[in-house]
Amino acid sequence: MEHYNMNLNLKVWRQKNSNTKGSFKMYRVENISSEMSFLEMFDVLNEQLIEVGEDPIAFDHDCREGICGACSMYIDGKPHGPWHGNTTCQLHMRAFKDGDTIVVEPWRASAFPVIKDLVVDRTAFDRIIQAGGYISVNTGNAVDGNALPINKDKADASFDAAMCIGCGACVAACKNSSAMLFLSAKVSHLALLPQGEPERKSRVLDMVAQMDKEGFGSCTNTGACEATCPKEISISYIAQLNSEYLLAGLTKE
Amino acid sequence: MTWKQMFTSSVGKKLIMGFTGIFLILFLIIHVALNACIWANDGGKMFTQGAHFMGSTVVPRILEIGLFAGFILHVIQGIMLEIDNRKARGKVQYAVNFGNKGSKWYSRSMGLLGTIILLFLIMHIYHFWLPNRANQGFLLGEEIDLYATMKETFSNLWIVILYVLGCISLGYHLAHGFQSAFRTMGVHNKRYLSMVTTIGYAFSIIVPLAFALMPISFYLGWIQ
Numbered sequence: 001m002e003h004y005n006m007n008l009n010l011k012v013w014r015q016k017n018s019n020t021k022g023s024f025k026m027y028r029v030e031n032i033s034s035e036m037s038f039l040e041m042f043d044v045l046n047e048q049l050i051e052v053g054e055d056p057i058a059f060d061h062d063c064r065e066g067i068c069g070a071c072s073m074y075i076d077g078k079p080h081g082p083w084h085g086n087t088t089c090q091l092h093m094r095a096f097k098d099g100d101t102i103v104v105e106p107w108r109a110s111a112f113p114v115i116k117d118l119v120v121d122r123t124a125f126d127r128i129i130q131a132g133g134y135i136s137v138n139t140g141n142a143v144d145g146n147a148l149p150i151n152k153d154k155a156d157a158s159f160d161a162a163m164c165i166g167c168g169a170c171v172a173a174c175k176n177s178s179a180m181l182f183l184s185a186k187v188s189h190l191a192l193l194p195q196g197e198p199e200r201k202s203r204v205l206d207m208v209a210q211m212d213k214e215g216f217g218s219c220t221n222t223g224a225c226e227a228t229c230p231k232e233i234s235i236s237y238i239a240q241l242n243s244e245y246l247l248a249g250l251t252k253e
Numbered sequence: 254m255t256w257k258q259m260f261t262s263s264v265g266k267k268l269i270m271g272f273t274g275i276f277l278i279l280f281l282i283i284h285v286a287l288n289a290c291i292w293a294n295d296g297g298k299m300f301t302q303g304a305h306f307m308g309s310t311v312v313p314r315i316l317e318i319g320l321f322a323g324f325i326l327h328v329i330q331g332i333m334l335e336i337d338n339r340k341a342r343g344k345v346q347y348a349v350n351f352g353n354k355g356s357k358w359y360s361r362s363m364g365l366l367g368t369i370i371l372l373f374l375i376m377h378i379y380h381f382w383l384p385n386r387a388n389q390g391f392l393l394g395e396e397i398d399l400y401a402t403m404k405e406t407f408s409n410l411w412i413v414i415l416y417v418l419g420c421i422s423l424g425y426h427l428a429h430g431f432q433s434a435f436r437t438m439g440v441h442n443k444r445y446l447s448m449v450t451t452i453g454y455a456f457s458i459i460v461p462l463a464f465a466l467m468p469i470s471f472y473l474g475w476i477q
């Protein structure tokens with residue numbers, strides 16, 4: 001890939017806090033290298049803002065290597081930007097060309113209120129996990145990993161689901177702000193394993209109840225989540241969640 | 254876990270949509286098969302026999318109550334979901350939208366398509382079901398000549414156009430709804446999903462097309 005520099009116009013959502021109304025502001029950055037990551041480009045912009053005494057743009061980030069799920073930016077109409085199966089921090093500037101105008105917005109969902117600029121409060125996901133996204137293990141010696149036979153196909157499917165990094169892009173892309181792709185990944189990855197079996201029914205029921213309490217929408221199966229998920233979680237996990245729910249709902253006391 | 258808890262959660266509400274949706278699909282199969290008898294082109298003899306059985310026998314008339322209940326449940330739950338989902342999205346909309354890059358327009362427009370179908374159904378019931386049942390005293394009395402009513406109704410070009418538009422909406426509603434209902438009911442095996450998707454697309458073309466051809470056949474005089 002050939003290296004080039006570019007000048008860009010950025011239209012970025014600015015919002016002081018959750019109580020104020022936000023609006024877009026235009027910025028210009030120059031001499032951006034095609035080798036930079038999208039967040040590095042934002043670092044350059046923020047340096048620029050600090051130098052002229054303006055408030056830098058708040059955005060979430062942590063690992064910058066596509067594994068923590070913090071970097072929530074809605075870029076040109078798509079969570080995590082134009083690349084497929086990719087996070088904002090792993091989006092590189094070679095995805096853009098000189099003179100482009102890039103629109104950057106925060107995730108939009110009632111359950112993810114904006115804290116400041118591009119940072120949203122995603123603790124709703126933590127509370128969903130706390131409601132049942134775990135297995136209970138007694139203390140004592142760890143059991144030998146190979147003591148429990150697990151079907152290879154199920155182990156693989158469970159691992160695919162466990163790839164979810166809880167970034168919230170599925171919620172951001174969904175017209176209903178539904179958290180079902182996230183939830184289905186978290187429920188399925190435990191439901192597929194023998195370790196998840198004891199709490200299988202209460203897990204799905206409790207996690208769905210918590211999801212509803214947080215104010216996420218229902219799933220219409222449009223597929224917008226699957227298309228934007230950086231970890232390419234399949235929408236068929238949602239169907240799997242539905243069957244877990246139906247079974248638990250019909251058979252639990 | 255109570256039944257109420259089970260069917261009022263976000264997933265439970267969708268289960269109601271899925272089950273009633275499949276139920277309505279089953280109804281469509283019966284409805285389209287029976288109406289297709291008009292193409293026997295025998296002056297409506299075969300069609301009238303079938304319609305007479307459905308309209309003046311006890312069992313189909315009891316099933317009819319179930320059909321209305323299914324429709325009402327589907328419509329009310331659909332409208333409630335649409336309201337809930339808009340609330341979940343919040344007041345501030347995106348300036349740029351993901352749009353067609355991730356999902357089909359008709360999958361994002363189930364509420365709109367459903368509303369068009371509902372308006373069509375009100376007109377449709379007013380054309381045939383209501384005058385027929387009124388004549389029967391809403392019990393098992395004497396029916397009107399439905400075949401003649403069809404001929405007369407479908408001599409009006411505007412009504413034919415409205416029927417065709419209703420069928421197009423139904424086609425798109427089903428193009429997404431058919432496979433979506435099976436996903437909602439928990440079908441996640443890849444083999445079954447691809448089968449359901451294929452059958453769903455075929456169904457959503459064939460059935461609405463057959464329905465649309467009925468008023469067109471009368472209007473163009475293909476059947477007498």
Ligand code: HEM
Pocket residue numbers: 218219220221267270271272273274275277278281327328331332334335363364366367368370371426427429430431433434435437438
């Ligand atoms: C013969 C007529 C109809 C049939 C066969 C039908 C069938 C279906 C099916 C199979 C689904 C998919 C359910 C799922 O995703 O689990 C669906 C969804 C839906 N239907 Fe209908 N429907 C009909 C009429 C209507 C009407 C009159 C309305 C009026 C409001 C309506 C509103 C909706 C809505 C809003 C959804 C989407 C729910 C969601 O996923 O958020 N439908 N329909």
Ligand code: SF4
Pocket residue numbers: 069163164165166167168169170171181182185228229230231232233
């Ligand atoms: S399912 Fe995908 S898009 Fe949703 S939170 Fe997990 S990684 Fe992010």
Ligand code: FES
Pocket residue numbers: 060061062063064065066067068069070071087088089090
């Ligand atoms: S910053 Fe961790 S995934 Fe992007």
